Each structure stands twice: as C-alpha cells, then as structure tokens.
Amino acid sequence: MISKRIAAGLAGATALSLVLAACGDNGGGSSSSSGTTVSSLSVLDYYNNDPDKSLVQKGLDSCASQLGITIKRETVPGDTLIQKVLQQASSKTLPDVLMLDNPDVQQIAATGALAPLNDMGLNGDGVIKGMVDATSYDGKLYGLAPVTNTIALFYNKDMLAEAGVQPPKTWDELKAAAKKLTKPGRYGMAFNANATYEGSWQFLPAMWTNGGDETDLTSPQVAEALQLWVDLVKSGSASKSVINWTQGDVNDQFIAGKAAMMVNGPWQIPSLNKNPKVKWDVVQFPVNKVGQTPVAPLGGEAWTVPLNKDQAKQQKAADFVKCLNSDENELAWAKARFTLPTKTALLDQYVTEVPSMKAFGEQVVNARARTGKLGDKWPEAAKVIYQAIQLALTGKASAQDAFKQASGG
C-alpha cells in the first residue's frame, strides 16, 4: 500500500492506451442476445493518470457505444487496486468489469470471485500461450488481455558506437560491454533489483533464459543468473543503488546519460522519445550460452468479469471484454502506447508498422507468464527471488547460497 516502488512498478508495467477511431465500427464485439435490458456497466481499473486515463476512457466508451450501454468507470492508483478489490469483495460491491494485472488474476480467481469466461462465449484462441496461462485458473479462462509487454535490453547508440561496442548477445559480452562503457559519472549497465515484485520481474529474463525455474530456485541455473547481477555490480559496471531503484529510476539514469544500457520495458519509450538527445535502440536480453533462447516475463493487464447474480449483466460484461480484445482494438491499444498485441497473428503486422518494437516483438513470442507454473503461489516465490537478490548484491550471501537463505533454509 505504502511502498511507492510497487506503485511505480505497476504503473510502469501498465502503459497502455487506446485510440478512439481504431475501436471503430467493426470492433468485433458481437453482442449477445440475452443482455437487452442491461443499460450500464461499472468498470474498475488502475489507469488513473493521463494520458492513459483518457485514452482508455475513449476505448471503453467506444465499446460501450457498440454494445449500446453506458459505463461507470472508477480508477485507482496502481498499488491500491488489489486493496480496493479486497474491500469491494468483502462488501459485495465488485464492479461488473474488473481490470487486473496479469499475475494477480489467478490469485483472485482462486478466491472464487471471478466468472469463467469460457461459459460466456470467450476463449483465448490465437493469444500467446504465456498470457493464456496467466489468465487461466484450474483450466478455465478468467480474463483476457488486449495488449502485453515485456522487458529487454535498451542501449544508448552513441555511447556504444563511441566505445566501439556491439550490442551484447551473450552474458560475457554483456559484462565486457558494460565494463567498457563504464567511466566516471556513468555506469555501463542499469537494472532494477529492489526488494519488491518489480525486482523479481527484472531478474526473470536472466533466470529463465538460463533455464532456471521458479519451482526449483536452488538450482545452479538460477544461481548462475544471480551471479550475473552480482558480477555487474561487483565489477562496478552497475551502481550499487540498483537494490533501491525502481524501473522508473533506471529509466531516469538512462535518460540522464548515467547508464549506457538498461533492462526496461516499452512503456518507457514515450519518455525516451521526449529526450531526442538520447539515441537508443533495443535488443533481446542476452543469453548465457550460445543456443539458448531469451525468455522474458509477460506484463500487461487482463480484463475480467467478477461473478454477478444478474446473469444478463454478467454476459454483457463478458461481451464488453470481448470487444476490448478485438483485433482492431488490440492493434490500436498497442500502437497508441508502445505495447504489443497479445494475438500472435497480429504481431508481425504490428512490428512492421512500429519498427522500434521489433526486439520486443521477438522477445514476447517466447515470453512466459509469472504465474504460469506456480499459479497463485507465485507471490511467495517472487518474494524469495527478490530477497535472494538483495542478499547477494549486498554481499550477505553468495549467489549460490542466497536462494537457500532467502527461502529460510
């Protein structure tokens, strides 16, 4: 609730918005026959700051007019959403349509608060597997996300050119490049390793790419990934402050020219573009050994339908979610604010239209959901991960022991 770093993470990982026109005429929301008497739906989301807030509003309005209803929308700050949902759940006042960050969907679905969408004519066909994993619980689909995001490696083109360094493809190259790019007042590399879920999220590309798995955090693959973070900080190629930085702070460092490379997501692109002096590009996260595939976590929010005694209303809400996830809508949302459509069929078209998203487009195909394996137990693993990172980066434990220590072993 209070931790603003979580807030920053959520708000950062959100970044999606809408374009009115695109959610237009043939928006794909085939209105169901039942809900003719439903005239309005309540919606809750966490896009509480402009420009997202008003852009999302336009998109919602567009789907509303297609369905011939009005919407009553409420927005709350990112890190208070779950709290709000809990409060509304206990007073039985959940909205008709609820937006949830994708790793939260299973946890909320597990409490029995959400309606399965399969029964109401929705499915996850064509959607990248990671996102379907994230929004399914016990074999049923509980939410659909129109757009997604992930994280990759940003680099400052001028700095790399000046140092004669190619964008790194392996961890060794990454370490060497980071070292070479480091000079007084500037670090070669920046990432976020703070003690929140955000810190775990930034660690996942290294962990998953190397074959590490959240079901066995004491494996050598996970330890090797942690060693990468440790090496970068120990060698002075990354600031010791990474243990307190949010992704927003990391971006600040990059923009201020105090970091030559950073791990971050596409939602930072608008603010990067506001600083035309910074010439940047993105590549996939490097691999440990040649032949590995970069695997990064999936971000983005899913729209869900809380259980409702009023069947007609519930169906209407499901139709609304369906409209939000139409092809046209996905592309429009993705373009407006540098996120990626969740349907694989749309990705190629999108990346040709928005070339700066190319690396993210590649990265997202193999991306995994955080809750894909552990489901609603993921938060516990995530906590062990960020605590282990903190132990290792502060020298309180070696990379090998950190996970054992963090999990209380």
Added chain:
Amino acid sequence: MTDSTIRRAVYTVIGVLILAVMLFPVYWMVNASLQPSGNTLTAGFLPLHPTFAGYKRALSEQGDNLVTSMIIAAGTVVLSLAIATPCAYALSQFRSRWVSVGLLAILISQMIPGIVIANALYTAYERIGLLNSIPGLIVANCSSGIPFAILILRSFMLSLPPSLVEAARVDGAGLFRAFVAIVLPISKNSLITAGLFSFLFSWSDFLFALTLTTKGGVRPVTLGIYQYLGTQVQNWNAVMATAVLSAIPAIVLLVAAQKYIAAGAIGGAVK
C-alpha cells in the same frame, strides 16, 4: 557595542547556522522544485536556471487537493477542539481518581500504530458510508488531534484557580455556562496552540488518506504527492513543487502563531 551585544550577535549567527543545517533538506526541496524538468540527478546547489514550470503543473494538477486538505484540516481543528476542550477542563478541574485513569488511557492511545486504527476504521466506515468522504477523514484525523489537544489544554487549565469559576457560579451560572463564558476566553492561547497542532497533524496525514479513500474524488495533497512519486518520476520538479506547496501552511502557521506556541503550552502538556 558592549561585550554582551557582541556575544548575542554571535549567538544569533550560530543559531542561524544551526538552523541552516537542520533545514537543509527543506532548502533542497525548494531547490529541486525550481530545477528544469528532467530529474534531480544532476541538480546543483543553486537553481541557476530556475523555472516555475513545476509549480505551474503542481498548481493545475494538485490545486484541488490542496483545497481538500485545507478543508479536512480545518474540520479536524473544529471537531478536535470541540471534543477535547471540555474533557481537558474536566481532567484539570474535577477531582477524581479517575483522572489518572483517563490520562493513562490517553497515553495508551499514543501507543497504537496508525495502521491498526486505519484498518478498523475502514470496515466501520464501509458500514456507515463514511468512506471517500471529507467527514470520514476529519473524524479519523481527530485520532491524533483529540489526545494531543486534551493534553495541551489540560496543562494550561491546571493553572486556573477554581475560584474563577466559583465566582460565576455564585451568580447563578451553570457549570457549562461558566465554562463557556470564563474558561474558554481565558484559554485562548492554548486553544490556538492546540488547534494549530491539530491542523498540522491532519494536514500531514497520509495513512488515513490512503486507506480511507478509494476513489479519486476526495484526495488530500499528501496522497497527490504519493501518486506523483509513483508515476511521475520524470517530473521531479512538479513533485517537489507540490511538496513545497504542502509545506507552506506549516511554515506560515509556525511564523504567524509563533507567540502562541508558548513553550510552556507544549512543555507542560506531558507532565
């Protein structure tokens, strides 16, 4: 001129220096708020190219929140004083062994973490519909205002001679009328002090604002700053400008009411 004049001047200089060190973070806040946008990462000691863009933005985006905070703080003052003043009078003038029990209860109340209060109030508010409302926040903020006001007012009222009220009583005035007509006017300074602190406590409240509002409608400025911190790391000057704006009431009240913050009024409160 004389030795002592020089010495006193030296003291003033030392005093200013001490204050400069103590208030450096406040200065830094002002400095950061005047830096051109971007971030504080490269900020120097002085805002060499001051810009008021941060303030412009803060005022347009947080102006309403400042007003909300003002209303809540003022309401807290009125309600806290209305409840605390008679009680303080009772605890100072009525003879009873329960007085010490009452004081102990106030002491215990200070031990309870705010978050415990906030959690309980949330469920209660939900039932009676006080969530997201200004009255709800006023009542919650009274949890810091009332005990503090009782202590301050009581310490002053202890010094009131009982004969003062007795005289009025002889003329036939009821206890309450005597209290209103005699005790209140005479306690003006300590009422102002108690009110001032209630105002400032309420003004700087963050926890209740965060937990007891769930919609955008009622949003005190501390919550506004918090949301800035979460989402606007790019605009440190606006964040800091809001912070400076939110500190202004504290500064103005302190300077304006300086003579009322009689040291004794606070000092005696805890005896």
Added chain:
Amino acid sequence: MAHATLTPTSEVKAPGPARRSRRHRGESLTKVLFVLPAALAMLALFGYPVVKNLLMSLQDYGLRTFFTGQAPWVGLQNYTAVVKDKLFSDAMVNTALFTIGSIVFQFAIGLGLALFFHRRFPLSGVLRSLLLLPWLLPLIVSSATWRSILEQDSGILNRTLMGLHLVDDPVPWLNSPSVALIAVIGVNIWIGIPFNVTLLYSGLAEIPDELYEAGQLDGATGWRSFWYITWPNLRAVASVLLMLGVVYTIKVLDIILGLTGGGPANATQTLATQSYEKSFIDFKFGQGAALSNILIAISFLFAIFYLRSTRRAIDE
C-alpha cells in the same frame, strides 16, 4: 476503554456537601457531559481498533476472507508463526537499535540545542519555532527528499562529502545493509529533534532564575551549574520525554518504508514494517495483527515500567 468508566465515578467522587444533592445531581450530569464526547471518541478511535485487532490476530484472516467472509479461529497460531519467522529476531534487534539510537541522539542534540536557545539573543524565538519544521512536514515529503539527498551516486550529500575530500568513495547510505539502518536512524533523529528541543526548552524555562543566582554564589557555574542545578530540575521533563520517545519511535513506519522499504536485504526491517508487510504484501492480516499487538505490548510494558519508576521516585 478505561476512559469510558471515567464518568460514573467522577459522579460519586465529585466535591460538594451531600445536602446540596439536588443541584449536585444535575451538576454531576453536566460533568459527565464534559467528558462524554471525548470518552466516546477515544472508544471509537482507539478502543474499537484495539479490540478488532486482537480478534483478528486470533483468526486466519487472509485474502480469501475478503471474498468468502470466513476467518476461522486459529488460537495463538498467528503469534507462533510470526515469532518463528526467520526475520522476527532481526526485526526485534533492529527495532531496539532504531528506537535506542533515535532517542539517545534526539535527546542529546535536543538538549544541546535547547540549552543554546535558552540564552536570549536576537531572533532566538523565530529560529526556535522554525526549528519545528522538520517535525511538521508531511513524512512522505521528508522521506522523498531524504532519499534524493542520500542517493549514493548523485545525491548531494555524497557529492558534498567527496568534494570536501572527507570520504574517498561514495557512502552507500541506503544501499549497504551495514549503513542503511544508521542512515534511517539519522533521518529519524532529524525528524525528532524539534520535539525534543521544544519540550526541553520549556523545561529549562521553568527553572527559576533564583536557583542559578544562588548557585553562582556557591561557585556553581558552567558545567557545575548544569550538573547541580539544571539537570536535577530537568529530570521530570526528561523522563516524560524519553518515555514518549519510546512510544512514538517504536511504531515508526512511514519513514522506513519511504527510505528503504525495509531493505536492503531486510537490514531495516522493524516490527512495524514487518507487520505492514505481513498484512499488505503477503495478505496475512492475522499475522500482521499479531505483530502489531506484540508492538503495542512492548510499548505498554515500557510505559508501566516508567510509571512505576516515577511513582517510586515520588514516594522517595
């Protein structure tokens, strides 16, 4: 809670001869009305939360509770769970260090400043009231500002220290487990100094000048006058101040969350931050409630200890 019973007895004990019982009864009622609003307010704002928190600490109150409304009774399980937690002993130690460290320095510096401002000089009043500012700024503002000041690479503090060649390498204020607690304590001292100065100053102001004049005749000046006159007369204020200091410091939450969030590597976790984390990060509200009850209990024991020792001092 105790407060609520305040009223009936003040009726019995109220002064006044029994023969004026008619008027007396009306008056007793008035007297009750004087305390009633405050008693009710205290009950609602403090009594109710404490009871609710006690109950919650005996229940399995988690995420699911909000949806199903079910919170089964689990006895003392939450307490054993939090005490067995690997972080509990660290949190206890940190709480103790944080509380003691904050109070010792707040008090020492506060006393020094109070003595200084006690000498009358131009502007002393204005300066003294401005000194209150750190205490009155919204904590969220203070901690955000301090975070930027203490930033390791580009924070103004390290830049200044290095510029003055006082340190060779930037100090990892908030980044090293061994330094972070000190930094957090430092910020808390900064916030607490004004309160200490104000109370100690008022204590000083109440010491009659004649005592010093008499002392001067006996040759008590400078340190001796402080030791034999000032300190003994200040002891009452000082002990209240220390007791309140413990009560307020032990539950500090916002500053730590704002500066370090309990990190790095849990180096600044205290009972208060742990309680917060259990409730609002892990959604184990029962355990969070258990931890805050432990916190209240410690605070309460300390207050009892204080009250007994002051009573003994009075008896002597």
